[in-house]
Amino acid sequence: MMKDIVGICVSALICLLAGVIGSFFTYSAIPGWYAALNKPFFTPPGWLFAPVWTVLYIMMGASAYLIWKKRKESSEAVKGLIVFAAQLVLNTMWSVVFFGYKDIFFALLIIVFLWALILACIIQFNKLSRNAMLLLVPYIVWVSFATLLNAAIWLLN
Numbered sequence: 001m002m003k004d005i006v007g008i009c010v011s012a013l014i015c016l017l018a019g020v021i022g023s024f025f026t027y028s029a030i031p032g033w034y035a036a037l038n039k040p041f042f043t044p045p046g047w048l049f050a051p052v053w054t055v056l057y058i059m060m061g062a063s064a065y066l067i068w069k070k071r072k073e074s075s076e077a078v079k080g081l082i083v084f085a086a087q088l089v090l091n092t093m094w095s096v097v098f099f100g101y102k103d104i105f106f107a108l109l110i111i112v113f114l115w116a117l118i119l120a121c122i123i124q125f126n127k128l129s130r131n132a133m134l135l136l137v138p139y140i141v142w143v144s145f146a147t148l149l150n151a152a153i154w155l156l157n
Contacts, residue, residue, distance in 0.1 A: 038157050056138060056139050
């Protein structure tokens with residue numbers, strides 16, 4: 001039991017680290033550049049993003065850990081973890097491109113690929129653990145919304 005708690009914490013910290021890296025590019029761009037953008041009516045308040053992403057990163061970490069535990073039993077687990085790592089890299093890259101480079105269109109391309117990798121991860125994880133798959137459902141729902149938001153911001157600017 002303690003081994004699982006430590007494993008989930010380590011996995012969650014890895015995912016949270018992706019968020020921390022992205023936040024280095026995000027926070028400095030919010031008051032000036034992002035605030036000046038035309039945004040759609042359905043843009044959530046800024047305070048909502050940090051708590052939502054924190055919960056999602058923790059859920060992602062728990063999901064990945066459930067698959068990590070199966071890596072010695074199944075090559076499918078290793079494939080799933082590779083897809084998971086790839087989507088986590090794209091997740092971080094989106095913040096760098098959108099907020100750091102202020103390239104709304106390229107960020108849109110990244111988030112579309114991110115969404116596809118999350119879906120691939122969900123499919124792969126479902127082969128091994130229904131719970132691991134279910135932990136990723138809120139993530140793909142949020143990224144679906146974020147994709148719509150990114151596209152709307154691109155169109156409005």
